[in-house]
Amino acid sequence: MHRFVLSADQFSERQRAIVAEEISFYNKLTPKEQRVFEHRVLRFIRYHTFVGREELLVTERMELLISATAIMITFGFNRYLLSKFETILVYPEHYFSNITQEYHKGEANPSYKTIVFSWEDFQEGIKVEDDNLNLGIHELTHALHFSFLTERSYSASQFLKHYKLLLLSLRNKDAQKRLIEMEYLREYAFENQYEFLSVLIEHFFETPEEFRSKLPTIYHRVKLMLNMDVAGF
Structure with missing residues (x-):
């Protein structure tokens, strides 16, 4: 898990406080690993476009927590960006999918290069850390799997x-x-x-x-x- 990063981007105090409060994985890392984690989270945010749906305003906190969850899953890898995905859509709560004609809490759709979350359900997933129900981990694992299927790394x-x-x-x-x-x-x-x-x-x-x-x-x-x-x- 040890990684070396030249001229790493680092969180602001505000960003660090948000992640430290809600992502316990971050707090268990060494200071050096935390710097790597921060750099990767900020790169992840720049690499993906976050879009709010149904008049939801995507906040810095939303971007940080979604991205931190992705970086937690991929922290053991050199390749940590989701190569098959460009856009992350965030709905206020569960949403109706025109594709499946059903309500969803989240999905990873490689055809549209899009990951989708219900923010209400995403937050519920990180709030309770030991119930084995975490929407962010679940959908980002799908996205990682789909990305790795076409990567040569x-x-x-x-x-x-x-x-x-x-x-x-x-x-x-x-x-x-x-x-x-x-x-x-x-x-x-x-x-x-x-x-x-x-x-x-x-x-x-x-x-x-x-x-x-x-x-x-x-x-x-x-x-x-x-x-x-x-x-x-």
Whole structure:
């Protein structure tokens, strides 16, 4: 997780206070790692266009917290920007999608290069840090996965390699049944491979010690995927 950055951008006191208050991951980093984190968050904000919907005004706090969540997930990588995505849309609350004709809390759509959040639900996700429900982590993991599928980078290849090995280890029906019966991962994890991945990453950051204790083999594989260990962090 140690990274070196030349002439790093740094948070203002106001920006640091916002992130330190709401993103506990940041507070667990060393001062050197915090400088790297800050630089990456500010680059992430510049790299993406944030757009408010339904008359929502996107604030600096919104940009910081969404970007800090993305950088938390990618902090173990050299490649940390979401290459397949350009725009982040923020709705006040759950919104109606013309594509699916349903209400959504969030989505990552690589075809439109867009990530979408309900701000109400995003905030709820970071407010309660140990319920394994974090909309930001969930949708940004989808965005990371979609980006890595078309990238030729070491970070992408390692992530995809270990994810593939994880899926192979769960091809056995008995292994799948044991995982479901444990009831640690919520039911939505078993919708498809994409949702399984995002739910795993939510658990990895929100209840890492419990994850490592209950599912040590899967935890180890996720640790290799993200190139970081947060249990006992």
